[in-house]
Amino acid sequence: xxxxxxxxxxxxxxxxxxxxxxxxxxxxxxxxxxxxxxxxxxxxxxxxxxxxxxxxxxxxxxxxxxxxxxxxxxxxxxxxxxxxxxxxxxxxxxxxxxxxxxxxxxxxxxxxxxxxxxxxxxxxxxxxxxxxxxxxxxxxxxxxxxxxxxxxxxxxxxxxxxxxxxxxxxxxxxxxxxxxxxxxxxxxxxxxxxxxxxxxxxxxxxxxxxxxxxxxxxxxxxxxxxxxxxxxxxxxxxxxxxxxxxxxxxxxxxxxxxxxxxxxxxxxxxxxxxxxxxxxxxxxxxxxxxxxxxxxxxxxxxxxxxxxxxxxxxxxxxxxxxxxxxxxxxxxxxxxxxxxxxxxxxxxxxxxxxxxxxxxxxxxxxxxxxxxxxxxxxxxxxxxxxxxxxxxxxxxxxxxxxxxxx
Amino acid sequence: xxxxxxxxxxxxxxxxxxxxxxxxxxxxxxxxxxxxxxxxxxxxxxxxxxxxxxxxxxxxxxxxxxxxxxxxxxxxxxxxxxxxxxxxxxxxxxxxxxxxxxxxxxxxxxxxxxxxxxxxxxxxxxxxxxxxxxxxxxxxxxxxxxxxxxxxxxxxxxxxxxxxxxxxxxxxxxxxxxxxxx
Amino acid sequence: xxxxxxxxxxxxxxxxxxxxxxxxxxxxxxxxxxxxxxxxxxxxxxxxxxxxxxxxxxxxxxxxxxxxxxxxxxxxxxxxxxxxxxxxxxxxxxxxxxxxxxxxxxxxxxxxxxxxxxxxxxxxxxxxxxxxxxxxxxxxxxxxxxxxxxxxxxxxx
Numbered sequence: 001x002x003x004x005x006x007x008x009x010x011x012x013x014x015x016x017x018x019x020x021x022x023x024x025x026x027x028x029x030x031x032x033x034x035x036x037x038x039x040x041x042x043x044x045x046x047x048x049x050x051x052x053x054x055x056x057x058x059x060x061x062x063x064x065x066x067x068x069x070x071x072x073x074x075x076x077x078x079x080x081x082x083x084x085x086x087x088x089x090x091x092x093x094x095x096x097x098x099x100x101x102x103x104x105x106x107x108x109x110x111x112x113x114x115x116x117x118x119x120x121x122x123x124x125x126x127x128x129x130x131x132x133x134x135x136x137x138x139x140x141x142x143x144x145x146x147x148x149x150x151x152x153x154x155x156x157x158x159x160x161x162x163x164x165x166x167x168x169x170x171x172x173x174x175x176x177x178x179x180x181x182x183x184x185x186x187x188x189x190x191x192x193x194x195x196x197x198x199x200x201x202x203x204x205x206x207x208x209x210x211x212x213x214x215x216x217x218x219x220x221x222x223x224x225x226x227x228x229x230x231x232x233x234x235x236x237x238x239x240x241x242x243x244x245x246x247x248x249x250x251x252x253x254x255x256x257x258x259x260x261x262x263x264x265x266x267x268x269x270x271x272x273x274x275x276x277x278x279x280x281x282x283x284x285x286x287x288x289x290x291x292x293x294x295x296x297x298x299x300x301x302x303x304x305x306x307x308x309x310x311x312x313x314x315x316x317x318x319x320x321x322x323x324x325x326x327x328x329x330x331x332x333x334x335x336x337x338x339x340x341x342x343x344x345x346x347x348x349x350x351x352x353x354x355x356x357x358x359x360x361x362x363x364x365x366x367x368x369x370x371x372x373x374x375x376x377x378x379x380x381x382x383x384x385x386x387x388x389x390x391x392x393x394x395x396x397x398x399x400x401x402x403x404x405x406x
Numbered sequence: 407x408x409x410x411x412x413x414x415x416x417x418x419x420x421x422x423x424x425x426x427x428x429x430x431x432x433x434x435x436x437x438x439x440x441x442x443x444x445x446x447x448x449x450x451x452x453x454x455x456x457x458x459x460x461x462x463x464x465x466x467x468x469x470x471x472x473x474x475x476x477x478x479x480x481x482x483x484x485x486x487x488x489x490x491x492x493x494x495x496x497x498x499x500x501x502x503x504x505x506x507x508x509x510x511x512x513x514x515x516x517x518x519x520x521x522x523x524x525x526x527x528x529x530x531x532x533x534x535x536x537x538x539x540x541x542x543x544x545x546x547x548x549x550x551x552x553x554x555x556x557x558x559x560x561x562x563x564x565x566x567x568x569x570x571x572x573x574x575x576x577x578x579x580x581x582x583x584x585x586x587x588x
Numbered sequence: 589x590x591x592x593x594x595x596x597x598x599x600x601x602x603x604x605x606x607x608x609x610x611x612x613x614x615x616x617x618x619x620x621x622x623x624x625x626x627x628x629x630x631x632x633x634x635x636x637x638x639x640x641x642x643x644x645x646x647x648x649x650x651x652x653x654x655x656x657x658x659x660x661x662x663x664x665x666x667x668x669x670x671x672x673x674x675x676x677x678x679x680x681x682x683x684x685x686x687x688x689x690x691x692x693x694x695x696x697x698x699x700x701x702x703x704x705x706x707x708x709x710x711x712x713x714x715x716x717x718x719x720x721x722x723x724x725x726x727x728x729x730x731x732x733x734x735x736x737x738x739x740x741x742x743x744x745x
Contacts, residue, residue, distance in 0.1 A: 028669070029666060029669050030619065030650075030669060030673050031648065036620070036621065036622065036625070037621055037666060037669075056550060056551065057549070057550055057551040057552060057553070057663070057665050058663060058665050058666040058669070059621060059622055059660070059661065059663055059666065060551040060552065060663045060664075060665065060700050061661055061663065061696050061698075061700050061701055062560065062567075062568075062696060062698040062699055062700030062701065063696070064536075064561060065560060065561055065565075065567055065698055065699070065700075066567070066695075066696055066697075066698050068567075069567045069698075077695060078695060078696075081622075081623060081695065084622055084623035084626065085626065100420045100421060101420050103420075128626060131629075131633075132629070143629070143633060144633050144634045147629070147630055147633035147634070147635065148633070148634060148635060150630070151630070151635050164627075164719075164721065165623060165626070165627070165719055166623065166718060166719070227445070227446065227497065228445075228524055229524050229525060230446055230447065230448070230523075230524065230525030243497070248500055249500055337419040337420050338419050338420070338422070338424075338453075338491075338504075339419060339420040339421070339422055340422055340448070340449075340493055340502070340504070342448070349448070351448065351449070353449065353451065353491070353493070355453050363453065363455075364451075364453045364454070366449065366451045368448060368449040368493075372528060372529075373525050373528075375528075376524065376525065376527060376528055401622075402622050402623065405551055405663070406551075551665075552664070552665065552700075553664055553665045556664070560699050560700070565699070566699070567697070567698050567699065568697075568698045568699030568700075569693065569696070569697035569698045569699065569701075569703060570693065570697060570703045
């Protein structure tokens with residue numbers, strides 16, 4: 001027997017409470033739950049879980065090492081891909097960190113566009129969570145409905161950046177390109193229709209007796225446990241603690257928006273489901289405010305040492321040519337220092353710790369991943385539940401394995 | 407604040423407050439900070455300050471946090487190769503503090519703090535896996551991201567980026583091989 | 589045994605029938621690893637329906653599927669698992685390598701990833717993209733279906 005953090009893990013062969021033996025089952029990396037390649041070694045006593053040990057690393061991509069080999073502006077492309085359900089939010093963490101080190105502030109239009117993309121991504125991430133959670137617990141039609149809305153969001157992504165998923169839209173110094181009129185139209189239409197869709201999902205699930213019996217009382221995480229284990233995002237808000245980085249440590253202009261932090265005192269899977277539903281509604285509210293106040297102006301910081309000059313200038317100005325050359329061969333250098341910036345993603349606190357040694361490539365980039373820390377709470381949440389509830393619990397933790405393994 | 411005897415160096419980098427503590431007293435420093443209210447460890451990681459062929463220069467020459475801010479020159483601890491970074495947060499006052507400790511040696515060792523800060527459990531395993539730092543007192547210090555039988559610690563500076571050689575990429579080829587003075 | 593029968597009218601018609609049957613009901617073993625997996629799920633949803641092509645039954649068990657869609661990056665730890673799953677699939681089986689990471693390692697040219705899943709399993713169709721659109725996956729499926737139909741009842745080499 002080994003004690004870890006109050007969790008007792010028993011070994012196969014020991015007597016179980018019902019007269020049988022403890023059975024160690026491997027929920028291997030390839031399993032139908034769509035949360036990626038997570039491996040769980042579960043000790044079962046009959047149907048009850050006596051111990052659960054996640055084994056990760058099956059999606060380790062060496063992103064942090066890769067970023068040391070890429071220049072500052074090239075690194076944005078790689079940041080998209082660790083938490084692959086919310087790429088612009090990862091971009092935002094990295095861009096804010098680099099801008100803090102460079103000491104630049106992006107223009108107001110870029111701030112608002114960043115907020116718009118972040119909230120669209122939060123919606124898209126929660127939609128994927130809802131669709132796959134519904135699918136796993138038996139509500140298969142949720143998958144179809146949620147992905148239909150997500151497709152609208154991806155169309156908007158494509159309109160503004162050319163990519164459906166990994167947009168690389170938010171870059172150090174501003175954003176990739178300005179919003180087209182068609183994008184603003186699509187956004188307007190989306191804001192009008194989305195609350196109706198969220199109502200649809202709530203009608204399907206919130207009072208549904210099957211959904212309720214599969215999620216109420218499952219996966220309890222007390223507020224004290226949540227704080228001690230470092231949980232963030234809906235994991236901690238579902239336990240009643242109103243910790244949302246957009247409100248408590250705001251960035252990118254979030255302090256000027258009027259929205260509520262979704263919490264629930266239920267501390268179980270159902271509570272976290274309610275939190276995510278409310279967050280979707282609040283995101284639509286923020287989008288409305290952002291769209292209404294979108295100011296005119298440039299979308300990139302006007303620093304030729306950081307961003308390339310427009311192509312027309314290259315015909316007339318020698319200096320522009322030199323800047324262009326330098327930026328596309330060596331890239332800009334960021335002053336030495338280190339900084340940590342955290343942003344609120346659909347999962348919780350996603351942060352970027354950047355260490356620069358004054359050259360054109362980072363010394364070290366570390367991503368503080370919300371899923372990595374939230375997954376450590378899995379042991380606490382899943383103990384003494386039935387094995388069938390384990391799927392609900394993994395679903396509620398909403399861990400994206402790309403983020404966990406980086 | 408925690409006892410000033412424990413703080414070797416302090417400063418502010420791009421708006422983030424940081425302190426340097428000696429690596430032997432990392433547990434005392436962190437438990438002192440914990441009792442002051444910094445009860446959440448946001449992350450724990452390591453930075454490898456080895457100079458390598460892609461940058462040139464002597465070890466430690468790249469990053470000089472204190473000197474970069476115009477502060478006092480770095481002290482004896484600094485030229486050590488590995489810098490362990492802890493980011494602590496006070497949930498009530500919403501302040502953050504970065505704690506650094508420099509260690510060297512082969513294998514580099516430092517005390518584990520996972521009993522004080524549970525999120526550090528997996529962070530320490532990851533740092534062991536990718537950098538080779540041994541955390542004394544960790545209950546289960548095994549590889550977490552790389553396969554169990556992997557040799558080497560990938561995020562160290564002298565470990566090549568790896569992958570396949572591609573054409574027209576001289577820089578990539580330089581990274582493929584370990585530098586001479588590793 | 590099939591070679592002397594190869595020119596026989598009956599077997600070519602039988603071959604066409606078998607090819608038609610196999611091609612129109614290719615059951616993928618979902619092997620969603622990373623971001624491409626999300627686009628694979630999107631292919632199965634109502635907007636871009638893969639069920640029209642007979643592939644709605646995305647089997648969790650490799651023993652009940654014919655197609656392995658490797659969608660996502662294959663890390664060093666995952667490679668033996670992938671090979672094990674591939675070995676468990678009964679013949680005839682096909683592999684679609686979806687996305688840049690599965691085909692060649694993609695954006696990540698480093699120690700942690702297999703630079704292309706064709707290093708460990710034989711691949712029939714490669715789909716470029718990061719991630720490819722759901723329509724790209726359908727296109728690849730259609731290309732594969734042409735191949736399956738052309739193959740008939742000849743066993744694969």
